[in-house]
Amino acid sequence: MKTFAGFHGRYWRFDLGTGTGAYIPLDEAVLRRFLGGVGLGAWLLHRESPAGVDPLAPEAALVFAFSPLVGTPLTTSAKFAVVAKSPLTGMISDSLSSSHFAIHGKRMGVDAIVLVGACAQPSVLVDGALRPTDLWGRSSEEACAALAPYGTVAAIGVAGEHLVRYATISNDGRHAGRGGLGAVMGAKKLKAIVVRGEVRTELSDAPAVLAIAKDLSKRSFGPATAKYRELGTVGNLLAFNRLAALPTRNFQSGTFDQAAALSAEQLAPTRAKAKRSCASCTIGCEHIYAFGDAKSVRVEYENVFALGPLCGIGDPDAVLAASKRCDDLGLDTISAGGTIAFAMECAERGLIAGPRFGDAAGLMALLEDIAHRRGLGALLAEGSRRAAEAIGSGSIDFAPQVKGMELPGYEPRALQTMALGFAVGTRGADHNRSGAYELDFSDTVDRLKGSPEAARLAAGTEDRAALMDALILCKFLRGVFTDLYAESAAMLRAVTGWDVTAAELVATSARIVALKKAFNIREGWTPASDTLPKRFLSEGLPDGASKGALIPRERLQDMVRAYNRARGWTDDGWLPDTVYEELAL
């Protein structure tokens, strides 16, 4: 009999090949040690994904992991993780998405859904059964709308169907964006999964949860989240440009001469139409901007950076249109923008024929071609690393990727602690699993001169992110906590009834990071994977407030070593036996 609350203590494993599902119990010890979200998801991936599997093979597992806080009144808690072996990186991909899918998925009476096998024909999974579908070829939004009568839907777009290695899975207008999870679903010929249910988990101490939730909501209205509420993440763009940290023209510069035209400061007054939020969120960071002829789109810094400055495009209508098109097609905007920017530089260097920087029409056409794997798009659907391997001529040196995943909008040479975070990140270059940029934007480190000390601190930001991603709470809430670990422990105690402490959660966070690393090692990680493209190690930034900055290889190596030591791993980054014993896989 289950003695803890907040979890159902089981997951649902569904074999798309046989069309049969089973409930599999989850030990309390596993849940306590890995919590939910990316922690539970990574643990299930270890268990359900055969070693060395092709991410697009039927045997590959696709995990949707909920969390102990889903369904509670705690603000920003309606989130879930999608975890699989990434077709882009060959390593773990753990993406988060939000909203009703999390709430209704968990109400199916499970802590996670694991999909294995592949459908014989394009299908949707509704009420525990597969149905053939004619939605194949439609956008994720259309699929979600068509299936809405049956519950809450997560669906892939055309890009996922065509196995684009950075295709997304979409639900409630949000996206599990990075690492090509949509291709994993597409390879399984599953257009959509629909969830609904009525099974709620009890709360161990409901009044305490309510009190914490009230307090947290109150704090979420304070100054720490004002930027997200009032301006949204695109508020980063102009400041990044001023610091020469805005990746421009495939990371050839840190400043973009048309940045002002794409800035929230300039766009918000005329284009902001509405604000939205995920379910159960009091912050509401989604800012909807108008573009073109009465259309609108959710703007995020990452979308605008990747489809704007990175591709040399400064026309806001073009950038917002491209962003909307990525959403419709089911393309990760960061990898799409990064791969196209890479292709644009190749075209400028005469290595391939294709659009050049600033060609907005060329960008739009390429998005279509990538999603349908046509012409040059077929190559670019593979991501910048594979494209560079095919193009050759040293283009890998400026392919903007780590472990195959394209960099987000933080110029590594201008933000060198973040650069370390990119190099060691388990899912590749990533700003959500490492919050190292927070150090660069502080008086603690020198952002233009990465150091071993900064690397040690970067490990701490990764741990805090791992905890938030396992609980799950939105990272935009992080500024309101005075002590994330202690406050998280209080939440977990009230929800689950466990006598969990801050110290336990410190260990839990590090364990989750190690768990993901263990998966990567199993799938072929080597120390050589933890590096950055040569451009960042050898070309100084040409202009602006970071002029001349680069990351000498030895500096990066010193930082990686310091990071590994801080984690108690070997200097090279292998996990010692003690860590494996502790993981108890």
Next chain:
Amino acid sequence: MAHSAIVLCGGLSSRMGRPKALLPWRGRTLVEHVVATLRTVVDDVVVVTSSELDLPRLDAVVVRDREPKLGPLSGLRDGLAAASNDLAFATATDAPFLSAGFVRTMLGFGRAAAPVVEGFVQPLSAVYPRALTTTADALIAAGRMRLLHLLEAADFRSVAADELPEVESTRNLNTPDEYLGAVRRDDPGARAQVELFGLMRTTSGAATIDVDAGTLGEILDRVQSDFPMLRLRAAGEVAKNILVSLNGQAFVRDASLPVGAGDCILLMDAAVGG
């Protein structure tokens, strides 16, 4: 006769809160200003600096202080070793009022010489023969770290203030107050700039604001009082919800930090994630 000059900028600048060598002075950095003044008198300038400091391009030979923890004697020794001429005028980098006439007069004594101002020998406005390098090594080995010992070993000529033009040349700046006082006296209209980003720009309607030079706290208070909708200060500190960058380089939070003429303060929202 040809002479050298040595500029020491390896000090910690701990009371100043930012590297003294890089303080703005008359449209450039203090070290550039001092080097340029010296270059009108001497043939070569040696700048001795610590490895942490990124200096602008200078008309000088730049050497790294081999043992910065040992203080100015070690830096002076390294400077003398790199000098091209037998006699060198040595100064700290924070000598904004250093004049060519003063340096010329001091070097004119043709030997080790140091001014005595208000009863105190000024070893960082003094002349040293290059041959003192070995003596400096011996003093360091013996743990006798005061520059005065080196001057005494050379039987220096002590120069009274009334023998010298522009004694102000010996004045150093150690605190924000001393620096800002010098800035205000030198250029009563000195202005710095504040650039606003994100929410601060959209709520105030201002992108850039000119302000009088002052401490960071004074400047934030002034902007805050002109734009009461902003929250820049909390309990005497820089408010947690903002980030402050000095000239797009270091992020700073110390309210006593001096902000001089031509400095630019960037104010950004602290929540940078996205």
